[in-house]
Amino acid sequence: MAVPPRFSRPPSRRGGGLTPRPGDRLPLLLAGLVVIAALALAGSLLVSVLRGFGADDSGDVASNSDPSAAPSVAVPGASTAVPGVPGVPAASSPGTSDEGASPLGEPYVVCLDVGHGGFDLGFTRVEEVVDEETGESVETIIATESEIVLDMAFAIEERLETQGVEVVLTRTADSLVNPTGEDVNGDGEMATDGDGDGLIDTPNVDVPNNLDELQARVNICNAANANLLISLHINGAENTALQGYESWWAEGREFSAQSQWFAQEVVAQFGTQFADAGFEVESRGAQDDRDTEIPEEDLPADAFVNYVVLAPDKPERNFSGSTMPGAVVESLFLSNDTDWAVLDDPAGIDAIVNAYVSSVNAFFTEFPIEGRRLSTGESQSVDTAETRGMATPDTDASTIVSPIPVATAVAYARLPPPVETDLESSYVVETDATDRMEVALTFDCGADRGYTEQILDLLDSYGIKGSFGMTGYWAEDNADLVLRMAEEGHMIFNHTYSHGSFTGASTGAGDPGTAYRIEEMIATEELIAEITGGYDMRPYWRPPFGDYGPQTLLDMASIGYGITVMWTVDTLGWNGMTGAQVAERTLETLQPGQIVLMHVGYGAQGDFDALPAIIEGSRAEGYTFVTVEQLMQP
Structure with a gap:
């Protein structure tokens, strides 16, 4: 169907992601591009998918901007199934559960909404590559938004969790969030399993129900009782001159002011981090996702005013909205050569990850929640550790609610004597x-x-x-x-x-040095x-990450760690x-x-x-x- 300009938001195509893993490429030959061509035909519909526009959410779009989560994603406090999400456990509230409670308070929870997945590749980077067998130049996909954004999510997750923030991902593998095509929102409309194999995984044959995909992701964030939702995306456009980063927040919600603050903060952090890393990148700003050329009163009654992952309840569509502040963030254009050079550079990826992490820290500092805590990410001294709750010989560890001095800790039964190790080996x-x-x-x-x-x-x-x-x-x-x-x-x-990686091999951050390794x-x-x-x-x-090299082993042996x-x-x-x-x-x-x-x-x-x-x-x-x-x- 025709898509109003409001929802196509030309000339940009919705996307979402990070950089590819170092050296990781997807060399698919021309035959494989048939699938991508089918997805590209729906490019002008991507924003309408993200917003859930229209009465037919299944449509004929194989690629949408939000559906993507592994069926086995677990969330903090998981015990029962997330409502309407097959195979995904639900979370008890981190703010109310006694399990794992710290005397310093419960950690904040961030839900990273990881774009695309499965046969929904999102935007792709296609370049001419010489076929080694034929010597001919062939159009080849060298990067996909779905893979890139998942890598980004893992990197952000790792950084945030080392700072005491709990992180929930809407997908942790290359699959849809609703891979079996369940009727997640209960409106009686389901995905089409064209080949009858029980999975929505075959391009041009299976057709996902986009609203069910989006509802499943929102359900994961809500079940985790997340304090902040970040929808990770990378932009792309037919006009390859377009470039830069941008963010979107949902106006008209009770926490819109917080969402706007975060959307503006992440854009500001992108600018700072890119500049510090030596990159000149254009900012496209933070925007209200309800900005439109079409008056709201002229829209269909069942149309979403906001991006679906940021939207409130929509009874007309049997949709339950997200319950926390959040933003959709586009980190650069995969289609632009200058932006791609940043995305393809480990230093550029590090800048993006730093921007997200810094924005989250700034957000929870600006909007603290009583009973929650935020670590600085710095190594805390033993004095700090001594204030933590500990078990004594007569104490059930699960009932600890107040600090007990470390000095009361009892001696343990030592395991067999360690193997004798030459410190130089x-x-x-x-x-x-x-x-x-x-x-x-x-x-x-x-x-x-x-x-x-x-x-x-x-x-x-x-x-x-x-x-x-x-x-x-x-x-x-x-x-x-x-x-x-x-x-x-x-x-x-x-x-x-x-x-942290001891060699930088898995993070692209470079060798941190002997002093860092020994201190850790x-x-x-x-x-x-x-x-x-x-x-x-x-x-x-x-x-x-299993990262080590000759110098790392020498450093470890020098302080008594001779067995890796x-x-x-x-x-x-x-x-x-x-x-x-x-x-x-x-x-x-x-x-x-x-x-x-x-x-x-x-x-x-x-x-x-x-x-x-x-x-x-x-x-x-x-x-x-x-x-x-x-x-x-x-």
Whole structure:
């Protein structure tokens, strides 16, 4: 149908994203562009999709600006299903739950709405590439908005969570938020599963219901009781001269003033961060999303006035709106050569991530919420840690509501003596530590409190000792659980303080240097010793992202960390794998000396769900479970 100028907002096409992973490209040949061509035909409809315009939301648009979330996204406090979102747990209010409560207050919660996903690629960057076999120049997709924006979300999530902010993503994998095409908003209209395979995943055959996609994403943010919603997008246009960054907020809502403040702040931060990084980038400003050439009274009764993810309830469409301030943000034009050079540069991506993180911090400083806290992101001293709630011999850790001095912490039962390590040497262990039928379950603790208590309970019920990779930030917020791990005989190894890359390989930030690496390790080492009454994690450590090099290993050995704990299998629970998928992946690779990498956070629900199957399946094959330290014994 014809789209009024108000909704097409020419000449821009709605988008959303970050930069590609370093060196990551999608070399699809011309045949693959048939799919993209179909999506491009709907380019003028993208804004109407985002706003939910018209009575037929399924339309014939395979690409919309908002639908995109993994079916297994978990949110803080998850216990039951998010209303209308298949497979997505709901969240209890972080502000009311006692679990994981800190004497300093509950953390703020940010919902990152990750644009596109699945066969909805969003905007794409197409360039002429020489086919190595034929020598001919072929139009090839080198970057997609859907992949770029997901990478951006992960980077922002990591940065914010190290600063004590809980982050919920509407998708954590390359899929739609409503992959099975459920009638999420209950209006009787559903997606079309053209090939009958139960999934909305085939371009030009399956047709998503756009309003259900958008409602599913809003449901995730609402269920998480988020304090701020940020819809991450990248712009694009047929006019390749258009460039710059911009943001949009929804006028007419009870918290519109806060939304406007954030939209303006993120634009200001983009300007600052780009300038600091040496980039000259155009600002397109922050705008009210109701600005229009069509008077509101001339619009159809069921038309959305705002972008759907920012809109209030719309009874005429059976739509439940978002319940928190927020903004739609467009970080540069994928279609513009100058903007693309910034997006394709790690320094440019770092500037974008910095802008988002700084904006969030500024927002919660400007609009503080009683009972919530915001970390500065700086390493806190042991004196600060001493004010955190801790367990005494007669205290149930889950009931701690007031600080107890660290001096009251009890001694733990030490695990087998550590392997003797020459400080001038280093050993990296992945799977060859032993030929015995032994498996070590390792759990990285770097994000939220997550399922840690349940994991400890489950391990105890099976009589298994786990190995926990500990970051300083996590330990500060969860001292009671750190103490419990030590008291119950689990292994704790150093996973740095703030989970920053020790080489810069995964973040594009460059080598942080020896001083940074040593400071990160020592700060965590001292904090864990204070919390537990003397637990010594040496010589075991695990590098964030698995990033290490010769200098890193030398630095670690010089301070007593001569054994680098890697892994045999990464379960990918953190990346949206379900419990069944995690169990299958782990059991398929079962071998003597296997080290399994898992995570405790809510974002890795699949890891927790898979534990019983992994334990029972491994034992059925004759394997026993030990800590990494025990695995290393002769």
